[in-house]
Amino acid sequence: MFGQIDPPHRLLMGPGPVNVHPRVLRAMAADMLGQFDPEMTGYMNQTMALYRHVFMTENRWTFLVDGTARAGIEAALVSLVEPGARLLVLRAGRFGLLLSEIAGRIGADIRTLDIPWGEVATRGQIEAAIVEHQPQIFAAIHGDTSTTMAQPLDGVGDICRRHGVLSYVDATATLGGMAVATDAWGVDVVTGGLQKCMGGPPGSAPITISDRAAAHIMARRHVEAGIRTAGSRDGARPRIGSNYFDLAMVMDYWSEQRLNHHTEATSMLYAAREAARIMVEEGLEARFARHRAAGAAMGAGLRAMGLALYGQDAHRMTNVTGVHIPDCIDGEAVRTRMRAEFEIEIGTAFGPLAGKIWRIGAMGYNAMKHKVLITLAALEASLRAEGFSLPQGNAVDAARASYDKG
């Protein structure tokens, strides 16, 4: 028989999942409630209110999809995009590719704006692509952890609205760490996850939906046969291709109607609620500044080791840093040493960047000075042990200096 859960106490400084805030872990230890108990629906309503702060929005429809961040992406796309609908996807990394991968299964007419990995698109490029392709929906990634670049989205929602296009943004890797300014951007649907800057575990995907996007989705509403009543009304547009990810049905459950769909993932709701509560208590600006300071110090420390950062300085995510693996160094040997000797995880990379860069995060509960300094000290020691010659102590000093100059 296997023993009880007892994971090593490891510092997770990769691109996520990261260490979970202890308050979030404790929140999950609370027992269940019935799905329709007033206390349960009260917690659901509070969670909606909290995530309006997190998403910086007034959107009524702000709730949780029961699955990991990728579940939120698929729920958004399958509910927004009808088979045959034209979708323009901005792709500048693995997660941009994922959007078109998911949309392909929906049967969308996919058009793409492809940007080299490590770069971002300009507003002009986005508008030109929208004019060229005349899509019904535009989809983009805010922070694509595969490249560690953050796509600027100021003005993008306005461009979309001007051209009659619905917009979707995946903010999994930035939510809780960088400003995800749903209403200021003017975008229609944004999804996230808990396991990065929110400081929670993977398994719940917060989502926010504008009224016009909700109307679009509700036009595809369809009540299940098993709970259909004489008053049940369906929308005029084609039924959504998934039952579990049918946001019209999920919204019916999160509305005053409380129409039964799947059983809400109660423990994950407790986790999501507590993660948002911590964020609201800390204050959004203070939290974003904490991530900026950690990211800047990490970058300064890595450069002081003589390493080159990956991608464009102007568009770096503040919470995860891509860094080139030096020539003649086996990146996996360094990662293994970091884990075995220091119990610290840094990230590998995907596809064309595999073996070429590491991705070092400082997210959520880990976006803290001491964790940045420890990680840099351990990386320096590991690189030296692998035969890389570098000036001793400079990384920590540079990171400390970065914090001092604030």
Add this chain to the structure above:
Amino acid sequence: MFGQIDPPHRLLMGPGPVNVHPRVLRAMAADMLGQFDPEMTGYMNQTMALYRHVFMTENRWTFLVDGTARAGIEAALVSLVEPGARLLVLRAGRFGLLLSEIAGRIGADIRTLDIPWGEVATRGQIEAAIVEHQPQIFAAIHGDTSTTMAQPLDGVGDICRRHGVLSYVDATATLGGMAVATDAWGVDVVTGGLQKCMGGPPGSAPITISDRAAAHIMARRHVEAGIRTAGSRDGARPRIGSNYFDLAMVMDYWSEQRLNHHTEATSMLYAAREAARIMVEEGLEARFARHRAAGAAMGAGLRAMGLALYGQDAHRMTNVTGVHIPDCIDGEAVRTRMRAEFEIEIGTAFGPLAGKIWRIGAMGYNAMKHKVLITLAALEASLRAEGFSLPQGNAVDAARASYDKG
């Protein structure tokens, strides 16, 4: 600002979710691991081994779908059933209807074997329907909580194999409480949930897949563009209609290949592993007997109050009992009184049974003598308070006697 999570201490004696075993709640308080850390993949492998016991199978492919029980159902159907494939669905309640609802969105050619609610199908009826419709896949619910009936499945897998049909069974409501005899039944794919007899929270869906069903699914395998390498090979059959629920990709992640898909829902994996560990420690036969005893005592107690049970005695689920609401009694008033005065939840019903029956569960951590006795005493007092005349104390005595005669 909302306060911390602090739910009322309520006894959940409905059809689920139910109170979670404290060991499972504590397991979720453990911190995260990286997705590919050897300790994490070790826990995944242990979870696979544990659920082979739970599903009474030797199937290699036994793992978790990251979502609630309904996510497991959709993952199984969307991965097994190609658009246009013929699917025969056995429907004898709301969850049978759900199977055809989900399959309809996949574009399956759906045929149905419809049985009146409160009854079950015979083997002969199932075989006749298979002969008539010649489906590629047969799908059924083991325990449909909407009717509280358990469909006998002995021999059903053999019938399907004889006719070259793949079989799927949803055992959400019975897994951990009644024998879900995957290999003895000879069925190909079975899914479950944690929030009923497994004594865990909703949010993880255990699944087991036979080798022949896995081969069928792997023929639809498709590697994502973002992680594709020169050696990536796709299957010959049509791509699965969902990315998140693409079991071929999820199996790649749970295999030695560890090909990245979505981030595993770590806390829910901890919960699922602990729930299975408790079950294996208790012993499957002892656990099933505990549920049988609780269900028998609950039924005896309800009858001793003068209430009539719903459905066929021979095919009752052992862990949830349907009972007719007496004429002239407002079922919701009784449920509200149970919750307000006794902090006990019993279940309402769906569709044609709404307002006609209550569903009273004794599942997982709640399938215990004292919880059965407390529930009966509280229901008796609540019925009397609502003006229903009944012999005082008989329910508890009858339940006690049911336990005594063992």
